[in-house]
Amino acid sequence: MPMPHRTFVQVAKRRLVGKEGRERVKAVRELLAELPDYRSGPYADIRKWLTAEIEETRVRSKVVHRDSIAVPREGAAQIALVGPPNAGKSSLLQALSAIRIKTGDYAFTTTRPVASTTRIGGVLVQLVEIPGLIEGANEDRGGGRALLGVLRNADAIVFCHALNAPPMELAVVQEEVRAAGIDLPALVVATKADEAVGRELPDGALPVSVLDDESLDRFREAVWALTGLVRVFLGHGGEPDGDPLALHPGATVADVADEIHHDLAESFTAARIWGPSARFAGQRVGGAHEVRDGDVVEILR
Ligand SMILES: Nc1nc2c(ncn2[C@@H]2O[C@H](COP(=O)(O)OP(=O)(O)OP(=O)(O)O)[C@@H](O)[C@H]2O)c(=O)[nH]1
Ligand SMILES: [Mg+2]
Structure with missing residues (x-):
């Protein structure tokens, strides 16, 4: 008794998941070998699908190969x-x-x-x-x-x-x-x-x-x-301690604390802030305060 065709399709799809290139072609061939050899009906349709899959896989691997030049990322952007x-x-x-x-x-x-x-x-x-x-x-x-x-x-x-x-x-x-x-x-x-x-x-x-x-x-x-990134300096009394952090727009004081140390994001109580997002120099703010490009932040614990 051959496997019901719907089950076969499910098995086939599962076996092809995540496979590309030669590995995928091999898996398709194995499936074809297991497929009952009917000339029409659902099994014939599955055969057609799998045969096309071989050709598509080949084309895809060529395209992927030719169309990609990897440029390893460095820096903030x-x-x-x-x-x-x-x-x-x-x-x-x-x-x-x-x-x-x-x-x-x-x-x-x-x-x-x-x-x-x-x-x-x-x-x-x-x-x-x-x-x-x-x-x-x-x-x-x-x-x-x-x-x-x-x-x-x-x-x-x-x-x-x-x-x-x-x-x-x-x-x-x-x-x-x-x-x-x-x-x-x-x-x-x-x-x-x-x-x-x-x-x-x-x-x-x-x-x-x-x-x-x-x-x-x-x-x-x-x-x-x-x-679109935001530079935020860590510092004391409004004086930066060193190079800034680069954060995504919308970042908050809690995100700044998290960049320093994951634990700090939970444990800090408040911060003081100098710069574009501060209403006045040294303003005391909570974790939800949104930082802006050029801010100097002092985390208080
Ligand atoms: N006067 C002047 N010449 C420049 C300036 N920038 C580039 N050039 C000249 O323009 C020519 C082309 O510069 P490249 O930097 O090689 O240009 P490119 O866009 O990288 O060119 P390809 O890699 O061939 O696409 C060179 O002769 C440069 O010296 C500039 O600011 N002032
Ligand atoms: Mg050039």
Whole structure:
């Protein structure tokens, strides 16, 4: 007596759970071998389903393989530098971090995503250069699909556009990102601002030049705002003790205590607070008080 077909389907699904690639194909083959060999009816349908499953698994493993380049995360947030070739992405990355990479006055100097961290107000933020995205990236032109895959995992995007380049170049890149269904907080920077003095800025763009430190500082602050994170210092009497913690928006004094030590979140009684969220310097607050970027918190026990 063969197993009732409904039971067979349940068993089959259970055996395939969590299996991918070669392992899944092997499990499917074993199931096919156990399946009663009827030419029509429910068992024939199951055979069809399992046979298709082999092909789908193969396609999926190829796609997963090709479409993913892993960029290990570091720091409090991952920000992608995106733009047409030659937009000055590598130069910006180099100006803001310790990395030394090739920059050049030609397209596709960078061919794989490059990551490096930069310190913004005491917090490490990871910047990732996504090599030049071009028209047709969604159809995998220029290896675009893998690059968009990296972008999808980022927390926010900095669109880089050389101030002396045709405005259309930026629009093309933004359209590819939109078409990929990637919708992240974003900022546009007009790079090489020193070369194109007097030129009109694209709407809302922040001018930067790697030759101008002040513009780089403004850029850092804009990147920080883009992360949406909140920097909170621990300290005494309003004086920070060291580098800040990076917390998600909406974080409370209890979350700050929890970052220091899980036990502290339960045991502390109150806190004093200095900075943007304090009504006055040294205000005494409870665990539910929401902190803001730049606060100094002293946990009282
Ligand atoms: N004057 C000036 N030149 C810059 C600036 N930033 C970049 N450049 C120049 O622009 C050219 C391209 O810079 P890259 O940083 O290699 O550009 P990219 O976007 O990384 O280019 P690909 O990796 O090829 O996509 C180089 O010759 C840089 O020296 C800047 O702020 N001012
Ligand atoms: Mg580059």
